[in-house]
Amino acid sequence: MVLEIFVGLFVEQMLSAGLGQGRGALTKRREANALVDETMARVREELPEGPDANSIIDALSRQLRAPAADLPHLPAQPLEALRLQLEPLLVQPFTDGRDTGAQILDRLGLDLDRLVAMTHSALLASARQLVLEQGGLPEFVRQGFEQWVRDQLAEIRRHLVAGNGASGAVDTLVGPPELMVGRQEELARLEQLSVQPEGTGGSSVVLTLHGMGGVGKTTLASAFAARISERFPDGRLWVDFHGFTPGEEPRSTDDVLAGLLRQVGHPPDVQTRNLAEKSELWRAWLADRAVLLVLDNALSEHRVEPLLPGASSRSLVLVTSRKRLDGLGTRRSVDVDTFSTAAAISLLRRYLPDHGEHPSDEPLTEISELCGHLPLALCAVGPLLDTVQPADLIDRMHRAAYPLQDLDDAERPVRAAFEVSYQHLGHRQQQSMRLCGAHPGPDFDAASLAALWGIQRSDAAVRIAELRKYSLLVTVDHVGRRFAVHDLFLPYVRELAAV
Ligand SMILES: Nc1ncnc2c1ncn2[C@@H]1O[C@H](COP(=O)(O)OP(=O)(O)OP(=O)(O)O)[C@@H](O)[C@H]1O
Numbered sequence: 001m002v003l004e005i006f007v008g009l010f011v012e013q014m015l016s017a018g019l020g021q022g023r024g025a026l027t028k029r030r031e032a033n034a035l036v037d038e039t040m041a042r043v044r045e046e047l048p049e050g051p052d053a054n055s056i057i058d059a060l061s062r063q064l065r066a067p068a069a070d071l072p073h074l075p076a077q078p079l080e081a082l083r084l085q086l087e088p089l090l091v092q093p094f095t096d097g098r099d100t101g102a103q104i105l106d107r108l109g110l111d112l113d114r115l116v117a118m119t120h121s122a123l124l125a126s127a128r129q130l131v132l133e134q135g136g137l138p139e140f141v142r143q144g145f146e147q148w149v150r151d152q153l154a155e156i157r158r159h160l161v162a163g164n165g166a167s168g169a170v171d172t173l174v175g176p177p178e179l180m181v182g183r184q185e186e187l188a189r190l191e192q193l194s195v196q197p198e199g200t201g202g203s204s205v206v207l208t209l210h211g212m213g214g215v216g217k218t219t220l221a222s223a224f225a226a227r228i229s230e231r232f233p234d235g236r237l238w239v240d241f242h243g244f245t246p247g248e249e250p251r252s253t254d255d256v257l258a259g260l261l262r263q264v265g266h267p268p269d270v271q272t273r274n275l276a277e278k279s280e281l282w283r284a285w286l287a288d289r290a291v292l293l294v295l296d297n298a299l300s301e302h303r304v305e306p307l308l309p310g311a312s313s314r315s316l317v318l319v320t321s322r323k324r325l326d327g328l329g330t331r332r333s334v335d336v337d338t339f340s341t342a343a344a345i346s347l348l349r350r351y352l353p354d355h356g357e358h359p360s361d362e363p364l365t366e367i368s369e370l371c372g373h374l375p376l377a378l379c380a381v382g383p384l385l386d387t388v389q390p391a392d393l394i395d396r397m398h399r400a401a402y403p404l405q406d407l408d409d410a411e412r413p414v415r416a417a418f419e420v421s422y423q424h425l426g427h428r429q430q431q432s433m434r435l436c437g438a439h440p441g442p443d444f445d446a447a448s449l450a451a452l453w454g455i456q457r458s459d460a461a462v463r464i465a466e467l468r469k470y471s472l473l474v475t476v477d478h479v480g481r482r483f484a485v486h487d488l489f490l491p492y493v494r495e496l497a498a499v
């Protein structure tokens with residue numbers, strides 16, 4: 001019953017967005033057309049037989065299929081949106097070329113209002129039927145529906161928080177991800193680690209998320225922040241440090257602090273204070289408050305430290321970085337690894353077209369492997385499955401010099417993710433990276449690198465540790481301390497090694 005009410009409301013939303021265009025709900029024209037056909041059948045039942053009914057149905061059906069983008073704006077009310085969409089019917093040329101829509105409607109004993117009302121209830125009934133009678137929600141509706149439910153819940157939560165007297169609290173969190181697969185274990189671990197220490201004294205918590213570029217740190221952080229946000233009524237703040245963003249300079253702590261202080265109500269001239277003063281003001285504001293602060297994409301401990309709360313705060317800080325921020329001294333840290341095969345397959349399945357036979361897990365497992373289970377690569381390769389058969393994609397990826405070669409939409413972001421990390425390494429670490437690329441693989445330990453490089457084993461071990469700190473090596477065997485360059489990064493490392 002609750003589902004039915006939600007679905008009813010959701011369908012209303014789709015209608016108000018012009019058959020879902022613009023809200024990404026009815027993204028697939030095929031389903032949208034099926035909805036229109038079903039609706040037309042219902043409207044036709046209401047009309048007397050005859051040529052007038054046929055021409056109005058034809059015109060109505062054409063008009064409903066017209067892109068909603070043609071409308072000057074999309075009103076919030078479904079009926080009003082529909083009225084706007086159908087208004088041109090009154091003047092547009094009809095099949096017989098003589099009568100206007102208004103005249104035909106008149107002969108049928110209808111006017112535009114009546115036609116809008118009939119169409120609206122027919123659309124609603126058809127969409128409900130489509131949603132509820134297909135043995136569950138069809139994929140195209142489900143995605144839009146889930147997002148819509150999340151939006152509604154976030155809205156309700158905001159009202160509740162406001163009702164608790166916390167209205168006016170700053171909230172700059174980015175919303176939870178539209179699409180998220182897997183990560184149940186990581187979310188559970190974060191939940192555990194986020195519990196604030198009991199007792200007297202300080203209770204603020206600093207949590208860190210580490211992992212290689214494109215592995216899903218930001219996605220996980222936004223999902224987790226949305227989950228726990230109501231525990232922080234005094235403010236929920238999201239900062240992107242752009243530490244490793246291709247094409248962006250990392251933001252300075254000073255700049256970030258000035259922005260945060262202004263957001264929480266300090267006057268603009270706070271910018272003129274020096275870094276230490278800003279940091280003090282910030283800590284003073286956080287003291288005794290419960291604030292959720294997400295510091296995404298941080299470059300180093302050094303840039304984050306001045307933003308951390310003092311002992312008396314009840315705040316939680318979640319920091320994400322490609323670099324392990326061991327220097328922050330927090331033991332509450334989660335490594336974000338590449339996807340499990342199950343999560344990767346589940347992601348790829350989202351991209352398969354609805355029509356035709358659905359492939360077994362086998363080819364999807366192979367594509368996941370070719371993408372190194374890296375979310376960034378899977379999200380970029382996945383859309384190809386809409387038109388390319390999995391077997392053809394596999395063949396193409398196998399025949400290339402490396403799997404992503406010339407798959408531009410995938411290669412560009414993955415290459416950029418590697419290159420930015422590489423650029424942030426010191427001279428010696430860059431050299432180590434290139435030397436790792438020269439190892440014949442598939443994996444190595446300190447001893448084999450030492451032999452290859454002609455250095456002491458202990459030196460090789462330290463160099464490995466430095467690269468791991470920047471998430472540039474994958475751990476193949478924790479106990480045996482064996483590592484590798486991620487498959488997708490290897491071609492780029494080898495390119496550098498060859499220079
Ligand atoms: N759990 C997930 N489910 C679905 N898609 C995901 C998931 N995790 C990541 N992605 C997708 O993978 C891509 C990379 O993810 P994200 O930006 O979170 O990585 P990141 O680790 O923050 O990368 P960077 O180090 O560059 O900041 C995004 O397109 C994101 O939507």
Ligand SMILES: [Mg+2]
Binds near residue numbers: 217219296297
């Ligand atoms: Mg990120």
